Amino acid sequence: ETGVTQSPTHLIKTRGQQVTLRCSSQSGHNTVSWYQQALGQGPQFIFQYYREEENGRGNFPPRFSGLQFPNYSSELNVNALELDDSALYLCASSSGAGVGKLFFGSGTQLSVL
Amino acid sequence: AQSVAQPEDQVNVAEGNPLTVKCTYSVSGNPYLFWYVQYPNRGLQFLLKYITGDNLVKGSYGFEAEFNKSQTSFHLKKPSALVSDSALYFCAVRDEGGYNKLIFGAGTRLAVHP
Numbered sequence: 001e002t003g004v005t006q007s008p009t010h011l012i013k014t015r016g017q018q019v020t021l022r023c024s025s026q027s028g029h030n031t032v033s034w035y036q037q038a039l040g041q042g043p044q045f046i047f048q049y050y051r052e053e054e055n056g057r058g059n060f061p062p063r064f065s066g067l068q069f070p071n072y073s074s075e076l077n078v079n080a081l082e083l084d085d086s087a088l089y090l091c092a093s094s095s096g097a098g099v100g101k102l103f104f105g106s107g108t109q110l111s112v113l
Numbered sequence: 114a115q116s117v118a119q120p121e122d123q124v125n126v127a128e129g130n131p132l133t134v135k136c137t138y139s140v141s142g143n144p145y146l147f148w149y150v151q152y153p154n155r156g157l158q159f160l161l162k163y164i165t166g167d168n169l170v171k172g173s174y175g176f177e178a179e180f181n182k183s184q185t186s187f188h189l190k191k192p193s194a195l196v197s198d199s200a201l202y203f204c205a206v207r208d209e210g211g212y213n214k215l216i217f218g219a220g221t222r223l224a225v226h227p
Contacts, residue, residue, distance in 0.1 A: 033214070040219070041219055041220070042117075042203050042205075042217030042218050042219050043157070043217050045214045045216070050212070056210060056212040056213075056214050090156055092156075092157075094213050099207070100145055100162055100164075100205070100213060101147075102149075102157070102159065102213065102215065103159070104149075104158070105156050106155050106156045
């Protein structure tokens with residue numbers, strides 16, 4: 001177990017709706033990143049937060065947004081859901097010392113109908 | 114742009130035999146390379162990384178990987194496969210942007226048969 005927890009585990013939404021996914025980081029980690037893993041593909045980087053500020057973003061539109069809170073937990077918000085947003089969303093936490101060593105949660109499986 | 118390629122969708126190995134999962138990379142500078150494993154209904158777990166130093170990197174669960182700069186490869190290996198090693202394996206390279214963004218390959222499914 002990594003100590004990173006995500007909720008909910010599964011979610012079903014319809015096109016056009018909005019969704020919020022939550023992540024609790026491993027104790028002592030001040031950085032959280034979010035990845036989208038479509039079926040049969042590797043995870044794709046959405047964005048990263050360090051000490052409550054976004055400090056890196058992948059090729060995702062602005063309707064994907066996030067927050068990091070003072071306790072380093074995080075939210076991923078997706079507005080105006082599209083069918084292609086159906087995927088496993090993974091949260092990963094890390095500390096400044098562990099270059100590339102990410103601790104992943106089990107993910108939220110989002111289905112958009 | 115950086116990229117990672119995993120040429121095999123699936124690798125089949127008999128238990129007790131050595132296994133290799135292949136990965137090649139493309140970066141403009143020195144690569145930071147990683148292997149992660151994903152078990153069903155679980156997130157990814159870190160196996161090992163190469164940043165600098167010895168080309169043979171040892172990691173978790175008896176896995177190791179060999180960095181080959183001339184062939185731009187970072188193949189994952191294990192001397193004796195276990196049925197419990199059956200899972201999805203991802204190779205990744207760290208983005209040159211400087212933060213902890215990883216670029217993952219498409220993954221290779223390893224099936225170890227008894």
